Each structure stands twice: as C-alpha cells, then as structure tokens.
Amino acid sequence: MFVFVGIPILLSAYMSFFRIESINAPFEYVGLRNFADAFQRRDFLPAMGRTLILGVFSVVTNLAAGLVLAAMLVNHKWLNFYRYIFFVPTVVSAITMGRLWSLLLIPSPSGIMNSVLMNVFGLDKPINWLGDPSIALYVVMGLGLFGVGGGVTLIIFTTAMQNIPQELKEAASIDGVNAWQRFIYMTIPMIWPVVSAWTVLSMIGAFKTFEFIYALTGGGPAGATTTIAILLYEGGKWSNNGYGYNAAMGLLLTLMITVFTCIYLWAGSRGRRAESGQGSP
Numbered sequence: 001m002f003v004f005v006g007i008p009i010l011l012s013a014y015m016s017f018f019r020i021e022s023i024n025a026p027f028e029y030v031g032l033r034n035f036a037d038a039f040q041r042r043d044f045l046p047a048m049g050r051t052l053i054l055g056v057f058s059v060v061t062n063l064a065a066g067l068v069l070a071a072m073l074v075n076h077k078w079l080n081f082y083r084y085i086f087f088v089p090t091v092v093s094a095i096t097m098g099r100l101w102s103l104l105l106i107p108s109p110s111g112i113m114n115s116v117l118m119n120v121f122g123l124d125k126p127i128n129w130l131g132d133p134s135i136a137l138y139v140v141m142g143l144g145l146f147g148v149g150g151g152v153t154l155i156i157f158t159t160a161m162q163n164i165p166q167e168l169k170e171a172a173s174i175d176g177v178n179a180w181q182r183f184i185y186m187t188i189p190m191i192w193p194v195v196s197a198w199t200v201l202s203m204i205g206a207f208k209t210f211e212f213i214y215a216l217t218g219g220g221p222a223g224a225t226t227t228i229a230i231l232l233y234e235g236g237k238w239s240n241n242g243y244g245y246n247a248a249m250g251l252l253l254t255l256m257i258t259v260f261t262c263i264y265l266w267a268g269s270r271g272r273r274a275e276s277g278q279g280s281p
Contacts, residue, residue, distance in 0.1 A: 009254070012247045020243035027244075034248035043223050044231065048256070050137060051227040054213075055206035055260075057141050059199060062153055065145070067195070070157035071183050079158065087151030098215025101143050105129040130217050133224040140213055140225050156198055160191035196268055200261055207257045228253045 219226035
C-alpha cells in the first residue's frame, strides 16, 4: 500500500507546490500559486459544486434504492436470479456504458429514445438530451442510477440481511411488528456497519467519477457536466504547468473527499454514542 498508493500520493502533494512544464524540466517552487490558479478559473467552483451534487445524489439515491430493493428481494425464491440480473450491468465498463447511452440519446427523430417518445407518447420534437445545458446534468444524474454499482449494492445488502438471526425475525412477527417497522427498527440497525462501510466507499467513488461522464458528454455542453475529475484530466491543456497544476487540483479533490468522509464518520460515531447513552441506566 505504501509503495503503490502512499508514494504516489505523497509525490503528487509535493509536485503541487512546483511549476513543472515537463517531466524532464527542473522543478520551480511556486508555493500555493497552483492552488490559487485553480480557484481563479471561472469553471473551478462550478465544477466543484457539480461534483458535490453528483456525489451526494448518487450515494443517497443508490443507498435508498438498494435498501428498499434488498428488503423486497431478500426472501424471494429467485433472489440469486435477481442478483445476477442486477449485477450484469456492472460488468460493462463505465466508458462502454457512457458510449452506449450517448448513442441511445442521439438528438434526432432517429435516436432510439426520441423515437420511442415521439411514436409512442406523441412528443412533438426530439429532445437534445446531452446538448442542452439546462438539462444535461440532470440527464447524467438520472443515467448514473442505472448500472453503476447497483448490482454490487444489492448483493452486499441482501447478504447482510440474510445474516440477521431468524429468531429475531420470528420474535418480531409474534409481537405483531409489521414489515415496515421491522425494516426501520430492526433490519437497518443490524446491518448498519455494512451500510456505513458501503456509504464511505460509494462516497469516495462518486466524487471521483470520471469515465462515465466523460464518455457520455466530455464535460459539455458548455461545461454543464464538467466535474473536478474532468478538469483534472484536462488541466494540462489549460496551463503549460501541467504536472504541478494537475497535482494541485488532484490534491484539492482528495481533500474534499477526505472532509466529507470524516464528517460522515464523525456523525456516525456520534450517533452510536448517543444511542449507547440512551440505552444505559
């Protein structure tokens, strides 16, 4: 971990304080200039906002949908079949998924999605799904719900629910607890360690999302779907100080992910301490 993860992170943090025009050029110390240049970009703060919106939306919706779906299917006799069906899309690479959706959303009457809406639902004119800055981000958010980690979420949550002792379920049924109450007051608390770990990992992955969005829109139109990861990828095109500037933006993204992860872990630990205090005599 230190060799293959730690050293690159430390080297990236070190490079963020230097002007580096090429890998063979001498390092010129510039202090916090690279970070200042990042914040001076007109598209940096909007990209950070979009990254935050996409990340929070992805985690919250996938968490809610995953828990509800797992609760519905955990006792189904075809559970393994549903696990397979939901897991298959996750095998497809994010780049391939993005390109396939871009073909389905071609902004013309011949596009599959527009053709269905116009012929079946009587839509007057085709929708420019990925070319209209006012709706492009919402389209990306909606498409991100399908085939991006959903199968893994279902497998993890159903496995955790299956590990709940059957005696507790039977006791709750005998006491007259309905399905919704069992789900809220028994199932979720008992699988919370799994949910918490999944949330942290999903949060990190969501903030770093790049391949799907870049294959789908390339950050367009007019920067409407540009995230920090895309700016990081294209940072060298904006500045001749490519290496140092990109390292600074990468460090800013890392700090943002770290802050939100720490806040979530702190809130979770505080909630557990509060519950422990309430349960003590």
